Amino acid sequence: MTILMTVLGIVVFVVGLLVSIAWHELGHLSTAKMFGIRVPQYMVGFGPTIWSRKKGDTEYGIKAVPLGGYIRMIGMFPPGEDGRITARSTSPWRGMIEDARSAAFEELQPGDETRLFYTRKPWKRVIVMFAGPFMNLILAVAIFFGVMMTFGVNTQTTQVGKVSDCVISQKEQRDTCKASDPVAPAKQAGLKAGDKIVAFNGEKVGDWSALQKHIRDTIGPATITVQRDGKPLDLHASLIKNDVAKIDGSGNYTSGTTSAGFLGFSPATGIVQQSFGESVDRMGDMMRSGVKSLVAIPSKVPDLWNAAFNGEERKADSPMGVVGAARVGGEVFTLDIPPENQIAMMLFLVAGFNLSLFLFNMLPLLPLDGGHIAGALWESLRRTVARVFKRPDPGPFDVAKLMPVAYVVAGIFICFTLLVLVADVVNPVKIS
Template sequence: MLVVLGILIFFLGLLFSIAWHELGHLTTAKMFGVKVTQYMVGFGRTIFSRKKGETEYGVKAVPFGGFIRMIGMFPPQKEQEYGRTASSAPWRAMVEDARQAVAEEVRPEDSHRQFYQRKPWKRIIVMAAGPFMNLILAVGIFTTVLMAYGVAQPTTTVSSVSECVVSAKAQNVSECPEGAPKSPAAQAGFRPDDEIVSFNGERVESWQELRGSIRNSTGTATVVVERDGRTLTLHPDLIPNTQPKINDSDEYVEVGFLGITPTQHLVRQSFGDVVTRIGSMIGMTAQKVVELPSKVPDLVAAIGGQERESDSPVGVVGASRLGGEVLSYDELSVGARMITMVQLLAGVNLSLFLINMLPILPLDGGHIAGALWESLRRKLARLVRRPDPGPFDTAKLMPVAYVVSLVFIAYSLLVLVADIVNPVTLT
């Protein structure tokens, strides 16, 4: 029941994120006098709608996105181009069909309220408002969590002691394999709740400092711990072991190994720390967006039954399943589960912001790029005293938009199948 409830809650959070995105487009378009005929969450058949004023608000059957419909997205065809239309290439017919469909929505009394008639800077604001609403939501969630709740950071108190030595490259090892040697910590008598005071005569102030000392040491070490109010000196015999490189879990190195796991405690972050962390999150998410095409082989292999990578892209179904897992994860408190869910939702919004800002149609970034190009060429025309070239005709890029849409649909279907047959899980 918790899994189902978590899926439902997270799914509703995703729908809210979509509606929030489209709200940015809607409010700025109306602010600049553009007529908006529809505000919809989802695609396909309309489940529910209600008209208020000149805009129809509703929900559609396929909840994988949303849209607002503004009149006059494309400028009319220039007079000198009419003669070329009949003998044009097939793609030109596609362009003119799109242009005609847009023109049919414009009534004579609304001819002055078309999107293409607005100045480039206004069109940029309208198209950027949607992605930036996602960014605002993500930053707001992360800031609230980091400053009010805090970040789990390791301490010098032992949480658990490894029973045996297993290479970090060994996957999904929950029990000690037969013949595996006992860990140095187990042999030396370390216990959970031991607080490590010093290592080889040097006082320990933080887990990061202790971890560095352990990884740089082999052989017999002297470790002072505090246990039940008493001070004890233990002498573990550290051994080399293969472990992930610090700050790069994909690379492994041979380092000193003790076999303890630290406890975690929550530390509230300062505003400066929040800015640094969010900047790092944006950079990391941007890198993952760039890597999306390279993930196709992994998705195909996952559908075929191979192990799915932990950083594999997920869609609405996969993200909702993760939300269900989080809510049912009994190793966390209820509060920690809810915090994890909202942070997961914030991560999704960060991804939506970056993907929608890509400068290709039909994404918002494609319209922004078109408006920027129009502004630039108009300024250049004034500079060299040439006639105003007029609005940039984004309709001419519709064939590209159709190709990009097909690629996105194919990729989304690939992710959907992978999320169903071989989903990414917390474990």
């Protein structure tokens, strides 16, 4: 049964992956057609074609390897300086440029002269290239908001999960009490597991972050109002200063310690529906976290290498590829949790994948969408400057000249992808 559920989880994730890729390419396709650019192909996947059908002047199809997708647009790059595709050179760099230029015109048909990508105004090209990642962002936001506002998210609450027996400094990093350790203020006050804290010093608290701030800002006597057995009860505690874990502006724990008020209990966690405002805040945190993770990828390479080839522990924040994410999807369906929790976790996994696709594709590097956007913006800037200073129009920016750089970037991406793949197979990230 466990194997069956694992396979089911992997299949569900792969379907979500294919939908996400198709959705991304649909953004490119719809805007390209809207601006009159001819699109010969719309494909989900790479490799041999499994199924295809031609409608109008576009072939729609599914390929064997579900690791991406693409659309082909006519005239992605402008012709050479002489108005034609320059003859192939013996220079490898020039060869790369002209190979890319040839591919952009290889399916040129009579009448396509007015349907070329590069002939569209820069702002239209920006829209076409941005539309793909933007579709992923829309899907990620829709799923995140849908799950958070209808089902909820697992979060710390104001209910007491466990009361500490003694006061231990965070710097000591131990769990057992010594005879010399003072009794925790929460235990002295009579706080019990299961109590729900509803007010602190007469001020109502509705969530853990507000209660946490009250506790950390207080040293000395405090009145804690709890709900116990359905009845309100006032408890009196004397909070002390202690070394506790640092938190960021969102209440998330970070490295290091700080001196603050200490009560001495652990909050219980539970599924809590989020309001629209709370969902917006959480979405903002996810975006910031995603950007930080993207910037931190180069620093993760040594850990990935050690996890893949030296048997070291795979860190929880280690980058995952499609294979690793599929394995996590398989694990989700084997967890001993209610089915609705499994569905929510799977939806979050797919949403996180779409958010990563958006952020990754917005990098201003060819062959990513962000590289084409950067090229169009640079062209617009050049033409604007020329117009302001009454200089000749410099013409379209020849993105094809950047193809050698694109091949280097693509090579780096491929090497990193293979490293992640090996790590995902031999030392995968697992749900704790």
